[in-house]
Amino acid sequence: xxxxxxxxxxxxxxxxxxxxxxxxxxxxxxxxxxxxxxxxxxxxxxxxxxxxxxxxxxxxxxxxxxxxxxxxxxxxxxxxxxxxxxxxxxxxxxxxxxxxxxxxxxxxxxxxxxxxxxxxxxxxxxxxxxxxxxxxxxxxxxxxxxxxxxxxxxxxxxxxxxxxxxxxxxxxxxxxxxxxxxxxxxxxxxxxxxxxxxxxxxxxxxxxxxxxxxxxxxxxxxxxxxxxxxxxxxxxxxxxxxxxxxxxxxxxxxxxxxxxxxxxxxxxxxxxxxxxxxxxxxxxxxxxxxxxxxxxxxxxxxxxxxxxxxxxxxxxxxxxxxxxxxxxxxxxxxxxxxxxxxxxxxxxxxxxxxxxxxxxxxxxxxxxxxxxxxxxxxxxxxxxxxxxxxxxxxxxxxxxxxxxxxxxxxxxxxxxxxxxxxxxxxxxxxxxxxxxxxxxxxxxxxxxxxxxxxxxxxxxxxxxxxxxxxxxxxxxxxxxxxxxxxxxxxxxxxxxxxxxxxxxxxxxxxxxxxxxxxxxxxxxxxxxxxxxxxxxxxx
RNA sequence: GCCCCGGUAGCUCAGCUGGAUAGAGCAACGGACUUCUAAUCCGUAGGUCGGAGGUUCGAAUCCUCUCCGGGGUACCA
Numbered sequence: 001x002x003x004x005x006x007x008x009x010x011x012x013x014x015x016x017x018x019x020x021x022x023x024x025x026x027x028x029x030x031x032x033x034x035x036x037x038x039x040x041x042x043x044x045x046x047x048x049x050x051x052x053x054x055x056x057x058x059x060x061x062x063x064x065x066x067x068x069x070x071x072x073x074x075x076x077x078x079x080x081x082x083x084x085x086x087x088x089x090x091x092x093x094x095x096x097x098x099x100x101x102x103x104x105x106x107x108x109x110x111x112x113x114x115x116x117x118x119x120x121x122x123x124x125x126x127x128x129x130x131x132x133x134x135x136x137x138x139x140x141x142x143x144x145x146x147x148x149x150x151x152x153x154x155x156x157x158x159x160x161x162x163x164x165x166x167x168x169x170x171x172x173x174x175x176x177x178x179x180x181x182x183x184x185x186x187x188x189x190x191x192x193x194x195x196x197x198x199x200x201x202x203x204x205x206x207x208x209x210x211x212x213x214x215x216x217x218x219x220x221x222x223x224x225x226x227x228x229x230x231x232x233x234x235x236x237x238x239x240x241x242x243x244x245x246x247x248x249x250x251x252x253x254x255x256x257x258x259x260x261x262x263x264x265x266x267x268x269x270x271x272x273x274x275x276x277x278x279x280x281x282x283x284x285x286x287x288x289x290x291x292x293x294x295x296x297x298x299x300x301x302x303x304x305x306x307x308x309x310x311x312x313x314x315x316x317x318x319x320x321x322x323x324x325x326x327x328x329x330x331x332x333x334x335x336x337x338x339x340x341x342x343x344x345x346x347x348x349x350x351x352x353x354x355x356x357x358x359x360x361x362x363x364x365x366x367x368x369x370x371x372x373x374x375x376x377x378x379x380x381x382x383x384x385x386x387x388x389x390x391x392x393x394x395x396x397x398x399x400x401x402x403x404x405x406x407x408x409x410x411x412x413x414x415x416x417x418x419x420x421x422x423x424x425x426x427x428x429x430x431x432x433x434x435x436x437x438x439x440x441x442x443x444x445x446x447x448x449x450x451x452x453x454x455x456x457x458x459x460x461x462x463x464x465x466x467x468x469x470x471x472x473x474x475x476x477x478x479x480x481x482x483x484x485x486x487x488x489x490x491x492x493x494x495x496x497x498x499x500x501x502x503x504x505x506x507x508x509x510x511x512x513x514x515x516x517x518x519x520x521x522x523x524x525x526x527x528x529x530x531x532x533x534x535x536x537x538x539x
Numbered sequence: 540g541c542c543c544c545g546g547u548a549g550c551u552c553a554g555c556u557g558g559a560u561a562g563a564g565c566a567a568c569g570g571a572c573u574u575c576u577a578a579u580c581c582g583u584a585g586g587u588c589g590g591a592g593g594u595u596c597g598a599a600u601c602c603u604c605u606c607c608g609g610g611g612u613a614c615c616a
Contacts, residue, residue, distance in 0.1 A: 023556095031559070040558055043596075053596085079596065081559070123616075165616070276614050287541075287612090294614035301616050329543055329611050355544060356610070363550090397552070400544055402609065404551065409565080415578045416565060424578050432575050484553065487563080498571095498580040517575095539578065 001467050005068060006037055006084055012065045019045055026084075028465075035075060035083035036461070042080040053080025088457070092448040094464045098519040099444075105466045105526050109474065110151030110319075116312055117143045119323035120235065120242075121158045124227035125169045126194060128234050128378040131325060134357050134403060136378075137394035137532075139323040140240045141479040142352065144530045149474045151319065155241070158308060160248040160301075161224050168192065169227075170220040176201035177219070181210055200226055234378050238387055239532050251307040257299070260307050260338075261292075269341055284337045302331070306338045313344050320349045321477070326356060352477055354399045361407045385410040388533045392419040395479040395531055418487060423536050425490035426528070429521040430537040432502055436514055446515040447508055455499040456516060459492045463523050470530075479531065486527040493520050 006026045014022060026039045042060060046053035057076040064074060073085040098104045119139025122132050143153045160166070171188040176198045178185035191197075200223050208218050235242070251257050261277075264270050269280045270292065277293035279302065292303045312320050322332065336346050359366040359376060366376065382390055389410050396418065397403050409416060436443070451460065465485070473481045502513040528535045 025556085027558085029559090030562090034559075038559085040597095043558075047596080077559075079559085160616080163616075274614080278614095291614045296614075298614085300614065305616095326544070326610050328616085331611095331616080353543080358609095401552075402545065406551075409551085413578080417578080418564070420578050421564090424576085428576065428579085435575065480553085484563090491563085494579055495581095497575080501575070503575050539576080 002070070002086060002090065002464065003037065003468060005070065006039070009064065009066050009071075010039060010041060010060070012067075013060055013063055014041070014045075016065065017059060017063055019049075029083065034077060034081070035073065035085040037086070038081050038083040040081055042076075042082055046080055054078070056080070057082045088449075091457070091460045091464060092451075095448050095451075095460060095515060095519050098463060098522050099515060102522075104522065105470050106148050106150070107467065107471055107474070108150045109471075110146060110149045113151050113318040114154070114316070115143075115146045115151040115319040115321065116154045116156055116315070116317040117146070117321045117323070118156045118158055118312075120231075120240075122231065123160050123163070123165055124224050124231060125165045126192060126227065127196060128231055130357050130359055130376055130378060130381055130405065133238075133378045133381065133390060134354055134394045135323050135325060136235060136238060136240055137391050138352065138354055138399065138479060139321075140238075141391075141395055141482075141531055142321060142323070142477050144532060145470070145473050145477070145479065145482070146319070148470055148530055154243045154317070156244040156246060157242045158246045158248070160304070162249050162252075163301075164298075166220065166224065169197075169223050172197045173200050173204070173223045174214070174216075174219040177204055177212065180205060196230075197223075234382075237382055238378075238390065246308060246311075248304045248308065251304050251311065256307045256311065257303060260303070260310065260342075263342055264338065267341060269338075279334065279338065281334055281337060284341060286334070286337065290334055302334055302338075305331070306335045309335050309349070310339055310342070310344060313339060313346070313349070318348060322349070322351045324351060324353055326353055329353060350477065352399060355402045357403045357405055359405050359407060366407075388423070389417070389419050391531060391533050392422075392483065396483045398480050399478055419533070420539070422486055422490045422524070422528070423534070424539055425493045426521060426524045426535045427537060427539040428497065429493070429517045429524075432517055433514065433521070434537075436503060436510070443511065443514060443518070446511040448512055448515065450509050450512040451516060453496075453500050455492070455496040456513070459489075459496045459520065460516060462489050462492045463519055466523050466526070473530075482527055482530050486524060486531075489520065489523060489527070493517075493524075 003026050007024050010024045010026070014020065014024070022041065022044065024039065024041055026037050029035055029038050042053040042057035045051070045056050049056075054076060057080055060082055061074045061076060064071070068090075070087050070090040071084055072087040075083045075085070077083060117139055119142075120128070120132060120136050122128060128136070139155070143155050146153050168188055168190055169192060172191035172193075175185040175187040175191065179187075180198065180201050203226065204212070204218060204222055207222075212218055261270065264279065269283065271278050271280060275295035276291050278289045279292045280289055282289050290302055291300050293299050309320075324332065332351050336349060339346050378390075384407065385393075393405055393410055394403070413420065415421065451457065469481060469485045473479065496516070500513060502517055503510055504513075525535050
């Protein structure tokens with residue numbers, strides 16, 4: 001990657017000039033007049049050493065030690081920037097790399113390292129909602145990003161089928177069961193009102209008959225089973241497959257929770273008050289203590305969550321990622337605190353908090369409530385706009401931004417829809433390649449130096465950035481970076497297409513342009529596969 | 540009250556580990572299809588980067604204060 005090369009060259013040069021321990025930064029020039037890349041290091045040095053930045057810049061330029069011959073020109077501009085123009089030869093080399101190396105863009109930063117990504121983790125009390133959708137896609141794409149960087153990723157789904165919510169589900173189903181049979185029933189006060197509840201009740205009548213008694217175990221086991229199948233099906237339609245399902249119950253059964261309690265107690269971090277067991281978070285720097293076990297004897301989510309995270313830490317992952325909605329803001333710090341108190345390593349736990357999703361239709365917000373069943377399910381959403389659109393819309397915004405999911409735009413199969421713009425670029429290339437393949441066979445006999453048009457070079461430079469983009473996505477765990485990059489890449493391809501006729505009378509030029517188009521296709525393919533979106537051959 | 544996220548073009552959003560004239564898409568207006576797919580391209584217009592201070596040679600970006608929106612602050616998850 002070009003940026004690294006320049007930074008290394010600069011570092012060596014600075015050491016030679018007697019400057020050291022400087023954090024050298026090189027960035028892409030916004031204005032191509034200055035060159036391809038620039039650094040403000042002379043300005044930084046000028047300040048530290050009380051010298052004129054321009055003088056320092058000249059010194060750097062005259063002493064510049066380049067490890068390669070990729071620097072065509074070094075210029076200096078006010079008030080003290082040093083600019084680098086990169087030789088076309090370098091970019092032509094990259095074109096070959098992209099065409100010959102199917103792993104172009106991958107890094108081995110995560111080689112021999114394992115990562116655990118926990119996401120979705122919805123309890124099986126109902127169909128997945130649009131909110132879960134953002135979680136699901138983020139988790140899956142982040143996993144893909146990790147895999148592109150060499151990590152071995154475990155996609156994990158954590159659930160609780162023993163809590164209050166599940167009881168309410170059972171009671172709701174039970175009520176509908178008796179209602180359907182015309183018997184008296186009490187619909188629970190906080191019960192789920194969705195139609196799927198009645199469907200499950202009907203299913204129970206079909207399978208188990210009409211003679212079930214109140215509190216029959218079927219009312220708790222069957223709905224859970226059905227909901228989980230439903231959820232897995234939804235995820236599978238979205239192209240998401242989990243490696244591991246962890247059940248909260250496990251940690252009661254195997255004694256982990258008991259062990260956790262006794263260890264925290266031994267550290268004097270637990271106490272009894274008002275019939276409940278409290279975790280003394282105040283002694284660890286927090287404002288309030290938290291309840292671990294309620295007066296009813298039931299634990300709060302914090303207790304099993306802590307046991308679960310301990311389990312993940314002890315499984316030895318190099319990286320542990322939790323994908324949570326913004327409403328979990330205050331929940332995980334306590335978990336981390338507890339683990340730290342027990343002397344466990346926690347620096348490798350990263351929490352990805354995403355902001356809420358708002359659905360818009362006709363410019364109006366759609367209000368949603370799971371309990372009241374006024375939500376739009378993830379299934380509905382996929383039915384309406386398709387998998388690719390759903391996946392793209394969930395990653396095209398920054399994770400910290402409230403996501404406005406515009407259903408009208410998403411359902412619009414026209415040029416307004418950014419997904420099609422992207423896929424169209426790929427389809428266009430495929431079409432051209434198919435056309436040429438019937439005439440020529442030796443597509444590799446191209447001469448890259450025939451690529452001279454500005455829009456060709458601009459595109460090639462864009463393709464060169466891809467490995468940096470992958471690294472930057474890894475660094476920030478922000479899928480949006482990939483989506484934006486692909487959008488720009490598609491734009492540059494479309495401009496190239498408009499400016500340069502790819503299949504033309506000049507056979508050699510045609511081959512060169514085909515090579516550039518094929519390279520673009522490879523990059524689009526790679527990027528789309530990270531996002532889990534189809535790269536269609538035809539549209 | 541306290542904590543987190545956001546406030547950039549009419550709308551939706553990039554840019555935020557400080558850098559050179561603040562970008563894109565949509566919407567508006569004007570152009571380009573006997574042509575490798577016009578699901579495209581070209582052009583015009585559109586901005587007190589919420590506001591006020593501060594740090595700096597330089598601030599959309601960092602600090603302080605403040606206003607607006609969202610979320611959290613549960614013996615719910």
